[in-house]
Amino acid sequence: MSPLAVALPAAFALLVAALFPCLLATLRGEPVDRLSGLILAGPAATLALLLLAAGYGRPAYLDAAFVVALLSFAGSLVFARFLGRIV
Amino acid sequence: MSAVLIWAGAAVCAFAAVRLLLTRDRFLRLHFVSLASVLATPLVIAGLALASWSSWHDVAKLVIIGALLFVTGPATVIAAGHATKRVSDG
Numbered sequence: 001m002s003p004l005a006v007a008l009p010a011a012f013a014l015l016v017a018a019l020f021p022c023l024l025a026t027l028r029g030e031p032v033d034r035l036s037g038l039i040l041a042g043p044a045a046t047l048a049l050l051l052l053a054a055g056y057g058r059p060a061y062l063d064a065a066f067v068v069a070l071l072s073f074a075g076s077l078v079f080a081r082f083l084g085r086i087v
Numbered sequence: 088m089s090a091v092l093i094w095a096g097a098a099v100c101a102f103a104a105v106r107l108l109l110t111r112d113r114f115l116r117l118h119f120v121s122l123a124s125v126l127a128t129p130l131v132i133a134g135l136a137l138a139s140w141s142s143w144h145d146v147a148k149l150v151i152i153g154a155l156l157f158v159t160g161p162a163t164v165i166a167a168g169h170a171t172k173r174v175s176d177g
Contacts, residue, residue: 007094018101022104024108035171036117044100046128059140062145062149069156073162076163077162080167083174084170084174
């Protein structure tokens with residue numbers, strides 16, 4: 001078994017585990033405090049999808065990661081602008 | 088080498104997520120947020136790019152996704168920082 005075959009599932013599990021603190025951060029505090037959890041969840045989910053695409057050997061799955069990266073950026077930016085404006 | 092880079096990137100992302108949860112200061116939390124897009128993303132992308140893919144198109148797509156995360160991450164953190172400052176100032 002190659003080192004990559006071991007590293008990919010383990011790194012995927014680590015990234016999915018990293019999503020739980022992000023989820024908890026979005027569930028507590030004031031709205032502007034929750035925003036940081038939402039922002040961090042975007043790259044973590046994108047990287048997890050990239051690892052899935054590599055692990056399954058399906059390059060077409062990279063498109064899903066691209067869409068998530070694009071939408072998480074747009075969503076986080078909209079929330080940041082909105083929260084900064086309502087004060 | 089590829090496995091080491093992927094592991095390092097995933098570890099940095101997990102570290103940032105845990106520190107985000109444990110840090111109370113609003114502005115300090117944003118530093119850990121940017122860690123994922125500025126450090127973890129290049130590490131994972133470099134590791135995946137070194138793995139075997141069927142075509143160079145796939146590697147180019149990986150690099151584009153990595154560049155997107157690398158560029159948009161600090162921009163999002165700056166916007167969140169502005170929002171945090173406005174809320175903190177009242």
